Amino acid sequence: MTIKCAKRRQQQGEGGSSNVFSMFEQSQIQEYKEAFTIIDQNRDGIISKDDLRDVLATMGQLNVKNEELEAMVKEASGPINFTVFLTMFGEKLKGADPEDVIVSAFKVLDPEATGSIKKEFLEELLTTQCDRFTAEEMTNLWAAFPPDVAGNVDYKNICYVITHGEEKEE
Numbered sequence: 001m002t003i004k005c006a007k008r009r010q011q012q013g014e015g016g017s018s019n020v021f022s023m024f025e026q027s028q029i030q031e032y033k034e035a036f037t038i039i040d041q042n043r044d045g046i047i048s049k050d051d052l053r054d055v056l057a058t059m060g061q062l063n064v065k066n067e068e069l070e071a072m073v074k075e076a077s078g079p080i081n082f083t084v085f086l087t088m089f090g091e092k093l094k095g096a097d098p099e100d101v102i103v104s105a106f107k108v109l110d111p112e113a114t115g116s117i118k119k120e121f122l123e124e125l126l127t128t129q130c131d132r133f134t135a136e137e138m139t140n141l142w143a144a145f146p147p148d149v150a151g152n153v154d155y156k157n158i159c160y161v162i163t164h165g166e167e168k169e170e
Contacts, residue, residue, distance in 0.1 A: 020083060023090045028164070036085050047080040049073050099163040106155040116152035
């Protein structure tokens with residue numbers, strides 16, 4: 001199963017939990033809280049269009065259009081407090097396969113159990129099967145998960161990021 005197929009499956013997941021906090025481990029909630037605090041630039045407990053503009057400016061994106069910011073804020077059903085913020089992430093991750101299931105899917109492509117797949121092979125699969133990746137999506141994938149000097153991609157790291165949202169500390 002490709003990453004994009006898994007993503008589509010996540011988006012088609014069943015109904016959500018009544019308590020969004022039960023969807024995440026305590027460490028994940030803390031990470032989301034830290035992210036929320038960074039984005040909530042004016043520290044009023046609500047992520048606004050101005051907060052988004054300010055945080056994007058700190059990341060070097062200075063010319064973000066008002067329409068883009070409004071579209072981001074409108075993804076929520078109302079003011080974006082921490083619970084709404086967490087719910088938005090929960091909805092994106094709903095139905096996600098556990099890490100071991102995704103790793104097992106990649107292992108089918110790795111009969112020697114090396115923990116990696118050739119970049120060219122993975123790129124061919126992702127651009128010709130299921131929901132095909134675009135050239136831009138492939139560029140973004142390789143920017144996020146660059147192959148080693150031999151052209152191998154660490155799929156275990158990709159699986160970890162899919163399920164946890166960040167790279168493993170080595």
